[in-house]
Amino acid sequence: MVAETSRNSLKIVVVGHVDHGKSTIVGRLIHATGALPEAKFAAIQAMSAKRGMPFEWAFLMDALQAERDQGITIDTTQIHFKTDARDYVLIDAPGHKEFLKNMVTGAASADAAILVVDGHDGIQEQTRRHAYLLHILGIRRVVALVNKMDLVDYAERRFVEVRQELLAYLGAIGLAAADVAVVPVSGRNGDLIAAPSPKMGWYTGPTLLAALDAIPQPVAELDLPLRLPIQDVYKLDARRIIAGRIEAGRLHVGDTLLFSPSSKTARVASIESWNTSGAEITAGAGKSIGITLDEQIFVERGQVASHLETAPILSNVFRARIFWLGHQPLRSGARYRLKFMTNDVEARVEKIERVIDTADLSSKPTEAVERNAVAEIVLRARAVLALDEFTTSPRTGRFVLVEDYTIVGGGIISMEGYPDQRVRGSVKSTNLTPVEDRVLLADRWRFNGHRSGIMWFTGYSGSGKSTMAMELERILFSKGFQVAVLDGDNIRHGLNADLGFSPEDRVQNIRRVGEVAALMARSGTIVITAFISPYLADRERVRAAHRELFHEIHIATPLEVCEARDVKGLYRKARAGEIADFTGVSAPYEPPPSPELVIDGSKETIADSLARLVAYVERVFAIDEQTLEPPYSI
Amino acid sequence: MNHLDTIEAESIYIIREAFNRIDKLGMLWSFGKDSNVLVWLAKKAFFGHVPFPIVNIDTGKKMPEMYAFRDRYRHEWNLDLVIGECPPIDEIDPTLPPATRSAARKTEGLKALIKQHGYNGLIAGIRRDEEGTRAKERVFSPRGEGGKWDFRDQPPEFWDQYNTEFPPGTHVRIHPILHWTELDIWRYVQRERIPLVDLYFAKNGKRYRSLGDKDITFPVDSQADTIEKIIAELETTQISERSGRAMDHESEDSFERLRSDGYL
Numbered sequence: 098m099v100a101e102t103s104r105n106s107l108k109i110v111v112v113g114h115v116d117h118g119k120s121t122i123v124g125r126l127i128h129a130t131g132a133l134p135e136a137k138f139a140a141i142q143a144m145s146a147k148r149g150m151p152f153e154w155a156f157l158m159d160a161l162q163a164e165r166d167q168g169i170t171i172d173t174t175q176i177h178f179k180t181d182a183r184d185y186v187l188i189d190a191p192g193h194k195e196f197l198k199n200m201v202t203g204a205a206s207a208d209a210a211i212l213v214v215d216g217h218d219g220i221q222e223q224t225r226r227h228a229y230l231l232h233i234l235g236i237r238r239v240v241a242l243v244n245k246m247d248l249v250d251y252a253e254r255r256f257v258e259v260r261q262e263l264l265a266y267l268g269a270i271g272l273a274a275a276d277v278a279v280v281p282v283s284g285r286n287g288d289l290i291a292a293p294s295p296k297m298g299w300y301t302g303p304t305l306l307a308a309l310d311a312i313p314q315p316v317a318e319l320d321l322p323l324r325l326p327i328q329d330v331y332k333l334d335a336r337r338i339i340a341g342r343i344e345a346g347r348l349h350v351g352d353t354l355l356f357s358p359s360s361k362t363a364r365v366a367s368i369e370s371w372n373t374s375g376a377e378i379t380a381g382a383g384k385s386i387g388i389t390l391d392e393q394i395f396v397e398r399g400q401v402a403s404h405l406e407t408a409p410i411l412s413n414v415f416r417a418r419i420f421w422l423g424h425q426p427l428r429s430g431a432r433y434r435l436k437f438m439t440n441d442v443e444a445r446v447e448k449i450e451r452v453i454d455t456a457d458l459s460s461k462p463t464e465a466v467e468r469n470a471v472a473e474i475v476l477r478a479r480a481v482l483a484l485d486e487f488t489t490s491p492r493t494g495r496f497v498l499v500e501d502y503t504i505v506g507g508g509i510i511s512m513e514g515y516p517d518q519r520v521r522g523s524v525k526s527t528n529l530t531p532v533e534d535r536v537l538l539a540d541r542w543r544f545n546g547h548r549s550g551i552m553w554f555t556g557y558s559g560s561g562k563s564t565m566a567m568e569l570e571r572i573l574f575s576k577g578f579q580v581a582v583l584d585g586d587n588i589r590h591g592l593n594a595d596l597g598f599s600p601e602d603r604v605q606n607i608r609r610v611g612e613v614a615a616l617m618a619r620s621g622t623i624v625i626t627a628f629i630s631p632y633l634a635d636r637e638r639v640r641a642a643h644r645e646l647f648h649e650i651h652i653a654t655p656l657e658v659c660e661a662r663d664v665k666g667l668y669r670k671a672r673a674g675e676i677a678d679f680t681g682v683s684a685p686y687e688p689p690p691s692p693e694l695v696i697d698g699s700k701e702t703i704a705d706s707l708a709r710l711v712a713y714v715e716r717v718f719a720i721d722e723q724t725l726e727p728p729y730s731i
Numbered sequence: 732m733n734h735l736d737t738i739e740a741e742s743i744y745i746i747r748e749a750f751n752r753i754d755k756l757g758m759l760w761s762f763g764k765d766s767n768v769l770v771w772l773a774k775k776a777f778f779g780h781v782p783f784p785i786v787n788i789d790t791g792k793k794m795p796e797m798y799a800f801r802d803r804y805r806h807e808w809n810l811d812l813v814i815g816e817c818p819p820i821d822e823i824d825p826t827l828p829p830a831t832r833s834a835a836r837k838t839e840g841l842k843a844l845i846k847q848h849g850y851n852g853l854i855a856g857i858r859r860d861e862e863g864t865r866a867k868e869r870v871f872s873p874r875g876e877g878g879k880w881d882f883r884d885q886p887p888e889f890w891d892q893y894n895t896e897f898p899p900g901t902h903v904r905i906h907p908i909l910h911w912t913e914l915d916i917w918r919y920v921q922r923e924r925i926p927l928v929d930l931y932f933a934k935n936g937k938r939y940r941s942l943g944d945k946d947i948t949f950p951v952d953s954q955a956d957t958i959e960k961i962i963a964e965l966e967t968t969q970i971s972e973r974s975g976r977a978m979d980h981e982s983e984d985s986f987e988r989l990r991s992d993g994y995l
Contacts, residue, residue, distance in 0.1 A: 106734050136971045177860055177912055184734075186910075198887035202869075205889030317732060328744070329751045333778055340776075342744045371779040372923065383732050385743035387778060398751060422887055436892050497892040504887045504894060 105183040105314045110204040110236070112227040113213035118244045121284035122213055122305075123176070123187055129291035129306065130185075132178035182310040197226075197469045198422045201507065204231065208315045209238035211305075212263075216255055216281065217248040220262050222456060229455040229471060232270045233418055233509060235491050239267065239277045240308045247283040251296040256281040269458055278308040317382040321345035322407030324485070324493045326438035327356070327400045331387070338369050338387040339396055341439065344492040346404075347381035348388075354402040356394070357483030358411050360519075363390040399440040401483045401493070409483040409493070411519040413543050414447065416511045417496070418473050419466070423505030426465035427472070427498075430577025433505070435478060437496035442482065444498075445546050445577050448475040474508075479544040486512050541621035545579045548718040551614045551643065552625040552710075555636060555689060556652030557681050558667055559659035561698040561706075565652065566627040568703070569710050578714070579621055583614055585628045598678045604635055611639030618646045623718060631680045633687040648717065650710070651689050654698035656681045693717075735919055738911055743776040744891065745870055745907040746854065750782060752895035753852035753903065757786040757813065759995070762797045762804075763942045764916055764927055765856035769908060770808060771925050773854075785810040786853065788840045790817050792833075792944040800928045815844030828981035830947040831989055838994045845902060852903040855995050860912045862973055864990045872904045873897050880991050904995075913940075913972050914965050921958045932956045940972050947977040 111119045127133050145153040176187045188203040204210065210231050214224055231239065241263050249255040260279045267277055280289060281300055288294035291306045303311060323346030331338045348354070352365050368377040369387040380386045390396070401409055421427050427446060435444035450473040451460035466472040487494035487509035498506040542548050552569075554562040566582045573580040589596070593609055596602040607630050614624040630636055640647040659681070660668040671679035678684045694713055696706045732740070749756055758773060758781070760766045773781045787801065805812045817840030823832050845853070859866040869885055871893040886894050897903060908916075920927060930939045930950075937950035938961075951970060955961040978985055986994075 104734060136974055176866070199885070202887050202889050328747050331777065333780060336778075338778065340747055342740060369778055371775055381732070383737055383740055385740040385747070385776070495890055497890060499894075499896075502894065502896050502898055504889075504892065507887075507889060 104179075106186065107183055107209060107309075107312065107314065108186045108188065108207045109209050109211055109309065110188040110200075110207035110231075111211045111213065112200060112204060112231065114215065114218075114221040114223040114227075117213045117215040117218070117221070117224070118284045119213045122211065122242060122244065122282070122290075125284050125287055125290045126187065126305065127176055127178045129287070130178040130180060132176070180306060180310055183314070185309065197230075197420075200227065201230065201234070201420065201422065204236065205234050205507070207234075207236055209240070209309075209312050210236050211309075212239055212241045213244050214241060214259060214263060215248075216243040216245045216259055219259055220266065224263075225266060226455045226469075228267060228272075229270055229453075230420060232272065233420060233471065233507075235487070235495075235509070237272065237276050238312045239272060240305065240312070241267070241277060241279045242305065243279065243281045244284050246281045246288060246297065247286050251281075251283075251288070251294075253297075253299040256300070278303065278311070280305050280308055318345040318490070318492065319347055319381045321382070321490055323348055323352075323354075323402070323404050324409065324438075324490060325354075325386075325402040326440070326493070327396055327398050327402065328439050329398055330396060336369065336389055337393065338389060339402075340385075340387045341402075342385040343380060343382050344438065345382050345490050346407075347379060348402075348404075350378045353405060354390075355405050355408050356396055356400045356402050357409050357519075358481050359395070359400060361394045361396070362405070363392040363394045365389075366391045399438075399442075401438055401440075408519065409485050409490075410512055410517045411481050411483055412512065412515055412517065413479070413481045414475065414477045414515055415484065416450070416473065416475050416513055416515065417508035418471070418511070419498070419506050419508035420471050421466045421468060421506045423468060423500060425500070425505075426467050427474070427506065428465050430575065432577070434499040435476065435496055436499055437482075437484065437510075438493055440482065442478050442480060444476045444478040446474055447477045447546055447577075450474060477543075477546045481518055481543075484510055486510055538619060538621070542720055545621050547578055547623070547720060549579070549618045549621045549623050550646040550648055550718065551611075551618050551639075552623065552648050552650055552714070553614075553630070553636065553639065554625065554627045554650050554652050555630045555692075556654060557656055557659040557686060558629055558679075559662045559664055560652040560654035561696075561703065562627040562629075562652045565696070565703065565706060565710065566625045568707055569625055569714075572707065572711055573623065573714060576711075578623055578718075580623045580625065581617060583610060583617075583624060583626045583628075588613075588628075598684075600632075600678075600684075603632065607632070607635040607639065611635075611642065615639075615643040615646060618643070623714065629680050629686070631684065631686040633689065636689065648694070648713075649689050649692040651692040651695045652698065653688070653695050656686075658699040735915065735922060738908075738915060739772065739775070739919070741910065742772045742907040745893075745905065746773055746776045748893055748895065749852060749854055749871075749905040749907075750776075752893075753905070755849050755851045756783045756854065757848070757850045757852075758783060758854040759856065760785045760787050760810075760812075761856075761942070762787075762793070762800045762928060763856075764920060764931060765858065765908060765911075767804075767925055767927060768911075768916055768919055769854065769856040770810070771923060772907060774808070781808070781810055783811075784813045784848075786813045786815065786844065786850075788815045788817060788837050788844060790837055790840070790944050792946060794928075794930060794942070794945045796928050796930050797942060800926075804926065813844070813848065815840050815847075818843070827988065828978075828985055830977035831981050831985040833944060833947050834978040834989055834994065835992070838989065838992055841995075842993060850902070851897075852905055854905045854907060856908055857906055857995055858911050858913070858916075859909050860972075862986060864987045865909075868904075868906055868909055869894075870906050870909055871895060872906065874902045874904060874993060875900075879993060914962065917958060917962050917965060921962070931961070933960075939975065940970075941976055943976055949975040949977070951975055 111123055113119050141156045144156050178185050214220055243256050243259045281297055282289045289304045291304055324344045325341050328341040350365050353362055355362050366389045368380055429446050429449050432443055432445045435442050449463055452463045452466055452470055452472045453460045485494040494510045496508055497504045554566055556562055563584050570580050570582045593606050596606050610626055614626050617624045670676045671682040680686050817836040823835045827835055857865045869888045874880055932938055933953045933956045938953040939950050955964045
């Protein structure tokens with residue numbers, strides 16, 4: 098017999114639609130394996146009798162008073178049983194839709210799943226949703242139970258129908274048929290749980306227990322590239338110990354480790370331990386270790402150690418498939434805390450690619466991901482991260498999103514369409530490129546997820562500059578852009594309060610506005626200026642000084658239209674001679690010969706104008722990683 | 732790695748997370764087998780040191796053997812021991828059944844100590860397989876004002892990403908051995924040679940499976956007077972671990988009421 102301390106253990110999650118009989122299956126399973134203490138059995142008997150029910154297996158898992166009264170499992174519970182083959186930990190997951198977060202909490206740690214389907218009612222919404230989540234959670238092995246066979250007279254025909262539908266769906270979401278067993282059972286009567294059932298003589302496959310025992314034992318990820326996320330650094334006695342758990346691969350004393358994303362390297366001097374026999378010289382996946390290095394390099398929590406040749410990807414942007422648990426929908430442009438391995442950074446939802454309907458696997462574009470939905474998104478972090486794709490390193494290729502202190506979603510990483518930003522060739526060098534200690538504009542752009550610059554609106558008074566500037570600011574802000582408006586009236590009350598409307602003062606006014614706008618733009622903001630700025634030479638001076646930031650937008654609403662609107666009554670006053678030097682009436686306006694964009698308020702609605710402005714901003718201020726590579730400077 | 736190595740590594744990871752993320756941290760120690768394993772795991776996590784206070788809530792009603800154990804190992808293990816007092820029984824909710832009410836003294840003592848020392852987090856050695864409400868716990872389990880546990884709306888927790896930041900006023904319980912079973916504890920005690928109070932070993936046909944206050948904790952029938960025999964006994968027993976703990980059994984929800992109010 099296998100020594101008890103080295104017995105294998107398998108974690109199983111039980112999922113499925115509400116009322117399809119999950120808890121009853123669990124009760125049957127642990128009774129059949131002798132794991133139910135007699136005291137507990139007697140207690141449940143007493144509870145059932147008190148409520149005037151026959152023996153209610155579900156009471157076992159629904160141990161809390163509140164749950165018994167509501168008749169649904171609120172949270173996951175875990176229970177242990179064993180067969181001759183190995184030990185099992187059973188996680189009973191709730192089926193009620195509202196409790197998805199608990200199902201995920203339970204299922205995420207499982208090695209395999211039991212998917213319970215009511216043989217009478219067939220596959221339902223949550224059957225599909227749970228199956229789909231198992232797939233995202235990385236659970237490949239499934240024993241699907243067609244339960245309540247007693248309600249369909251143990252009919253083979255019905256079993257075959259449900260099995261076909263199940264296998265079709267599981268196949269469509271990428272589960273291999275070889276990894277799925279389908280067993281007809283009756284939880285209520287105990288058929289085919291642990292022993293063959295005479296009522297289903299037509300069935301020749303394994304019982305539930307036999308199907309579980311047939312699941313191969315998962316192996317630690319020893320053969321994958323080494324990943325040691327740094328959890329902490331302890332200074333003990335004279336030792337400086339780097340602590341963490343090896344998530345994949347193995348390391349040996351003497352190995353050269355690469356720390357990402359800092360790209361520093363050092364060799365493992367020792368593996369530290371307490372109360373073990375003799376010094377360890379090697380450690381593998383799953384082990385929490387402490388190591389010392391041969392060099393005093395700067396290492397901190399959040400970095401990940403690997404070998405040189407098999408380093409993680411460096412990127413500040415990645416694609417992800419997520420499940421969303423937040424009470425508020427996930428929105429494009431919103432920022433969340435991104436936690437993966439031991440790292441914790443802020444990230445912005447750059448794009449929601451699609452929301453996936455788990456019922457029919459169709460997808461549709463959307464602006465928001467609702468609670469309990471599954472979606473594909475693009476996330477952009479403020480800094481370059483060391484990460485892995487889920488398909489190559491499952492434990493380090495997944496993450497959670499946090500909002501207001503609570504985990505609101507989980508996801509798996511794909512780099513499809515995004516390049517590894519690690520500069521090849523520099524990795525193996527011990528004399529690495531020194532990190533720039535000043536903040537580059539490109540870094541600010543990465544941080545914000547967009548470029549910055551000046552959207553210089555020019556046009557007559559009343560052409561719609563201020564209205565459109567304010568509206569554009571609101572829209573861009575809601576999309577997650579760093580944006581600000583410099584408006585003529587506001588600036589003239591403060592910064593330029595000393596200036597009038599003489600040609601000299603106008604020149605000075607525009608010069609100052611240009612300098613302020615450029616300062617703001619260089620700090621990463623998209624600045625929208627809304628000034629008449631009538632002189633071509635003034636605008637060209639700003640453009641020449643800040644060529645790479647300057648975008649001239651001609652708000653070309655004709656003078657007659659502006660004058661007819663006369664929102665502020667200024668044209669009337671100017672015509673009456675009460676205002677001197679009024680552009681279009683008593684002072685010239687020089688239209689731009691080749692503006693970046695022309696908006697004519699007399700030819701299109703404000704909404705159409707704004708749509709064109711937003712499209713322009715999204716196009717020209719988008720980040721192109723190629724052009725952000727150092728030594729980019731402006 | 733075998734099973735014990737795996738669960739040991741998971742527990743060490745959790746203890747190190749707590750130490751890194753929680754600024755005012757303590758570890759509860761009741762001198763029982765589970766909390767001795769917990770202290771042992773802390774020493775493993777920090778290479779022989781325990782870098783936070785070890786907290787004991789003293790009901791004043793433990794068995795003499797337990798106090799003797801405390802006085803010996805607080806020194807031998809070099810622990811920074813903080814002892815908290817419990818209020819007298821007449822200050823406790825009289826609607827609770829008697830043993831439950833007695834156990835609730837510990838909750839009040841715990842709350843007072845947390846307040847006095849300003850702990851943001853306490854590491855506790857509860858296990859899922861002990862009892863139904865503990866089975867529903869999170870590894871990092873936030874408590875609201877007054878230590879209340881809202882088991883109906885617990886935050887999600889998966890992929891070893893624990894909730895380690897909380898709104899001001901929140902207190903967190905950390906449960907590093909939540910995933911261990913009673914048998915795991917004994918096999919680990921055996922492997923690591925962790926000292927235990929000898930009340931666990933049978934004398935005259937009785938032994939304690941779980942230790943608590945002397946007036947509400949009772950021994951079970953057993954001939955197991957060595958670790959090997961205890962392990963053999965547990966492999967076949969049908970008796971619940973906490974069957975000798977009176978407050979679990981006074982009414983259907985007595986332990987749940989204790990726990991929602993902040994009991995361990």
